[in-house]
Structures are given as structure tokens and as C-alpha cells.
Amino acid sequence: MTGIAETGLGQRTRRWLAAWAWVVFAFLYVPIFVLVIFSFNASARVNIWGGFSFQWYGEALSNDVITSAIRVSLIVAAVSTAVSVVLGTAVALALDRYRFRGRRALDGTIYLPIVIPDITMAVMLLVFFAEAFKLIDSFGPRYTLGISTIAVSHIAFNISFVCVVVRARLDQFDRTLEEAARDLYATGWQTFRRVTLPLIMPGIAAGGLLALTLSLDDVVISAFVAGPGSTTLPVYVFSSIRRGVTPELNAISTLMLAASITLVLASLALQRRRASASQRA
């Protein structure tokens, strides 16, 4: 109340703003609620309520195309997260620690995949794979688009996101802690393993969760670089929607929503722990 009074807003303006906030909130979340509710609809018609049922979850999970898409999504998410966490952390460390030729250029361009449009990135990667396959094929083996090209593409953008998050953590890192470890007989590797890594771990974990979420959510890039028989779940949903919304799609979307929310909450919890830890220090 006092806070509002201080900003000089009257009682009426305050009520009006509060109501407006609820409208915005509803605008954001009503579609999601509708989706979740209708995923439990017993009726086959998407817009008529026919009672509560888990029927469509069962049908979705027994559909071979869907389960295969889920499998591809999970494999791509796991692989791209693991690889981009290692590479992104290594790049962040290199940029933070060392002065080398081309460092400033790298520092400026490492974030490019975050800002360029997905569609540009998708076309770029497709052209790149086409050229790369031409080169590889000339030596004999025949590669085609598929799960591995999706994974490589996801690694390509995830490295940037992991790098950003880890560097934020490295910025607040006190280098004398490493000197103290060296002074206490730790070798370079032991210092990294026992002091540096544990202290930047919350950053690495938050970056990893972000990468996992981005990989599971991506449609545009995956749609371009996926081959026949290897679509991810979001790409499958996108392509089926052209044939109309089905209760099955509602169920899958709800599952994806639950997975995303879980990851975001986990990431927030990690960041909160990190904030309170640095507050105490």
C-alpha cells in the first residue's frame, strides 16, 4: 500500500492495473489450461467435453510413430546437452582465462547463434551438411540426414547458451582461490577438479538444463535437418497439426509442457541456490 502511495498512483489506477494484470495473465495461460483439460477429454471431438479419461495418453504412447519421435527427441536432447556442456564450458574457460590470437573475434561471435533467426540457422546448417556429405561421400561412405545431423545442429546452438551461463558464473569467481590451491600443493588439474569445477558447477548445471529444454523444444532447425524416419516430437506435432488438432496431440503437448516446466523449475532452483550461496560469501 505504502509502495503504491509513494509511486503517486491513485486508488482507482491501482485497481485498474491489477485487473489488467489478470487479463494479461489469462491471455497467456487460458490456452494452456484448455489444452491440458481437453487432453483428458473422453470424446474424440476436440471441442466437445465427453467426460474425464486417460484414453488419449494411452493411444499416443502406443502409437509407434509417436514413441519413435519421443525416443529421437530424448536421444538428441541427451547427446546435444552432454556435448554442448563440455564444449561450452571449455570455451567459457578459454575466453575467461587466456589471451590468445582471435580471442576478441571469438568472444564477439560465440553468441551469434543466440541472436540469429532459427530459420537462418536452419538453412545454414542444411547447406553445410549438403556440402559436408558431398566431401565425405567422395571417400566412400554414404551419409544422409537423420538423428546425427539433428544432434549436431542442436550442439551448434546449445554451445552458445551454455557458454553464456558459465561465463556469468566465472565472472564472479575469485582467482585467488586457485592460487591458494596451487600454494597447497595441488597440481593444475587437481586445482581445476577440487576448486574451480565445484565452484562453477551451479552455472554448468543451469546451462545444461537450459540446453536440454532448448533441444526438446526446437522445431524449426530440427524440421530442416531431420531425415526420413527420424523426426523429433515437436516436428511430429507440427506436421500432424496440418491434418487438424486431435486429442492425441493434446495429450502429447501436455506431456511436453510438463517436461518443460519441470526443467525450468529445476533450473530456477539451481540458480536460487547459487544466488543464496554467493550472498552468504
Place this chain on the structure above:
Amino acid sequence: MTESVAAVEIDGVTKRFDDVVAVDNVDLAIDDGEFFALLGPSGCGKTTTLRMIAGLDLPTEGSLRIFGDEVGMAPPDRRPVNTVFQAYALFPHMTVRQNIEFGLRMRRVRNPELGQRVAEAIGMVRLAGMEERRPDQLSGGQQQRVALARALVNQPKVLLLDEPLGALDLKLRQEMQQELKALQREVGITFVFVTHDQEEALAMSERIGVMSEGRLLQVGTPREIYERPASRFVADFIGRTNLIEASVESPTMVRLADGARIAAETSMPTGSQVAVSLRPERVRLQPRGTAAADGSSLDGEVCDITYLGHAVVYAVTVGSTSVEVRSEGEVGEPFAPGDEVTINWDHGAAAVVAD
């Protein structure tokens, strides 16, 4: 103590960072078991010198030996020294015990020796009962003790301390001064500590090395440094002093610009320009004409009086300069501004300093 090998021997060491000379051709030998202070204003190269002994910086030129072994280029984990860092640099993700154990674990010391040595170190710095706490749950003084225990548990041959008391408040700092001295006597190893606080250096150390702009200006006991400063900078940096311009007349006499003479021993050649350092608290004030003209007195006039409670500070105009006289334990107000006075001092209180 027999004439043994020095604990730390620095030989013509220079450290350059790009174009900046941080440490300029320093020679220094620190004895075994000594409490040695490196004193100087910030940016004088004292911390860089300490870091070179620790191995955290490598010398650009020169040689550095610890108990006779050349270590100038050796990494920190190959040197028998440990450091207490300025802000302690305790590992925030480890408990007090894990912090103290760190060095021993890195050298693969195992139980029961590990547990025994850690317990000893914790007892030595009186931290029993705090073993499972994290650094952020400790007070500044306790963190300081953990840093000491973490270094001493490794039984280094030399302990390095970088502004060890800088982060503590005044009262705690004075307590820790006594505690550090007692600790050093107990463990009997060489302590080398860096400070910008001259009182701390005088109170704690057996010998002091004064540094300025990368060069080591003078090494000596606190008494030598205070009573017989070798240069204007040292005289001015350590305590308060009056510097009076003079020229050398003979090995036992200098002459001021107005012709007055002061008896003071010097090895400077006749005719060279020097300054005479007179500590304010060593100078007495007397009514004009009551002091013998023996080369330890000057005539002047009281210009200003500052009352400090425990002391009275007089500014006395002598010729063209102003001399500060500090008088403690004075009763009443014996002098007033404008009084004609004579300042005098004990023979030997005046020190000749070169530029």
C-alpha cells in the same frame, strides 16, 4: 644461532609486468626462524616479492633460493612454503576441516597421520568445535585462524603472510598481532609478512625491509629503521619526523643554511647535501637561553600549539623551517604562541639521511 644457510635468499631479482618494473634488482637474505616484515606503500613491490617467494609470480631476472635450493622457476606446489592470503582465500565449498586438510590430501598424507596433524593445527589456532562449519559461518578473526591452520598444518619451512591483519578491525588486529608473534615462537619457523602498516611492522617483526617503487631501500631491526633511517623516504614513511636541510661539514657535524650546527655522525662526504631527521617526540622545548649550545639544540619561536589530550604538539619556527615537537605528560600550559624557545635533544637523536 650459527652462521647457517638463509631461509630465503633473493639475489638480484627483478620482476617486470610488460613495461612496468614491479620489483627492481632486489637482494635480500632472511634468516632461519626470523619474523621478517616487508613494509612499504601500496604498489611498492612488496606483495610481488612475496608472490615470487611463493611461486605465484616468476621472477624476470635473478635467483631465489629457499634453504639453499634454487626455486626461482619452480611451481608453487614444489616449494616448501605456504601462504596466508590477504582475504584468506578459504575454499567456500569446503568445511573448516576440509580446508585445513587440503594441502595434506594433495600430498597424499593418510590417516592416522592426517587426522592427527589436522587436530593439532585446529588446537593450535583454537578452533576446536568449528571443524564442520563453512567459512561463511565464521567471523573474520576465525577465518584468519583457519587460513593460518591451513598453511601451518603442512609444516612449511617458511610461512608467507600477505597483509594478514588487513581485513580485521583495530581491536582484533592488535590481539592477532600478539597471537601471531606467540604462534611464530611456538612453531619456530620463518615468517615473512607483507604490510603497509608501519606500526604493525615495528611491533611484530625482528627485522624490516622497507620497499618503495620496486626497490629495497633499507633492511634492519625496527630500532635501526626508526632511529637510523638510511634515506629521506624511510625516515618519512616510518613514524613522523622533521627533516631539516643541511650540508655535511665533518664526519660528526652538519651545518644548516643559516649557519647553525648540529652534531650528528655521518659517513657522507664533506659538502654533500643531506637532511637531518629529528623525531618530534625526541625533541624538548625549553625557554630561550636555558639549554647549552652543544650541537643538540636550536633556537626558535613557538608558532602553533595543538592539544591532543595525551600529548601536546608544538610547531616551532626554526630559521626558515617549521619543527614539530611532541610533548607527552606535560602539566599546565608552559608555552604560548610567540614565545622564544630553544629546542634540544639528546645527543644521537639526530640522524643524517641521504636523499
